[in-house]
Amino acid sequence: MAILITGGAGYLGSHTAVRLLEKENDVIVMDNFTRSSAEQINRITAAAGRAPEVEDGDVKTKEDLERVFQKYNVEAVIHFAGLKAAGESVEKPLLYYRENLQMTLCLLEIMEDYQVKKLIFSSSAAVYGNCESMPVSESTPKNPINPYGHSKAMIEQMLEDIAQADPAWQITALRYFNPVGAHPSIAVGENPAGTPANLMPILLEAAAGERDAVDVYGTDYDTKDGTGIRDYIHVMDLADGHIAAAASQKHGFHVYNLGTGRGTTVLELINMVERVSGKHIAWEAKARRPGDPAENWADASRAERELGWKASCTLEEMCLHAWKWKEEMHKNTQKGE
Helix, strand or coil, rough: HHHEECCCCCHHHHEEEEHHCCCCCEEEECCCCCCCCHHHHHHHHHHHHHCEEEECCCCCHHHHHHHHHHHHCEEEECCCCCCCCCHHHHCCCHHHHHHEEEEEEEEHHHHHHHCEEEEEEEEHHHHHCCCCCCCECCCCCCCCCCCCCHHHHHHHHHHHHHHCCCHHHHHHHEEEEEEEEECCCCCCCCCCCCCCHHHHHHHHHHHCCCCEEEEEEEECCCCCCCCEEEEEHHHHHHHHHHHHHHHHHCCCCEEEEEEECEEEEHHHHHHHHHHHHCCCEEEEEEECCCCCCCCCCCCHHHHHHHCCCCCCCCHHHHHHHHHHHHHHHHHHHHCCC
């Protein structure tokens, strides 16, 4: 199967590309490399043992998409391309609505033109917002609290409408919780541009001596240690979720949570990173951030029942692979590479 991965040089896209290549699929990575590095292609090749096809292009530009669909016999699309920083989306809502919606609209129109009707969409648990009860299932009402989450929910609605209008479509939306980790070979990992916004890269910076302390927002929640609870999932488990979705032959629009079904507190994550790295991580208690829920973790049983997928990696594996990747990047930085 020839699979087009939009945003394929990003964190999630690159790991999914590796897994698809490992399983002998033909893979086309499309990326404009504005928030990712072209070096990631070499890393994908090193991890998978074979190279993907690569197209430098913008998914919201029809001419770029047309070139790709004319050149390759695309059978399915995994759509990662888009902006994903919730905080930035609050500051720049127009940017997020324009980029995320326009990319998807252009992609869907070209797919329609070329009669490619299998799509796996990179959605997010951000569509749920702050939920009153746990775990979060796919039937939990959508109530996003920032433009990023709203953009994902709006795209999901578009996809559902398209699938209802034309039963030939096979569309899967995967709602991720908190992806972390790196490929076990340590050839590919997370390499955020600029100042990281997610907790794991921040903890890794602290463990590597690149920052003095970590801010912990909220230590008075009604949880086992007072800090917030999140569902962390290994990026390779998440990649396997895309493999399972691509293999599904179900028509229509289908939604699945990708998470472990286990909650981890901020302090538990800090302690685990300390354990695998052998480094002390200093942290400072800060006031709760507006909108942050006390806990957020997934009911991922639908994916297990219908796709045969279940997360298998432990928290220790997630942190260990992430730390080994960070060590490698830290060494390269010190060498000036």
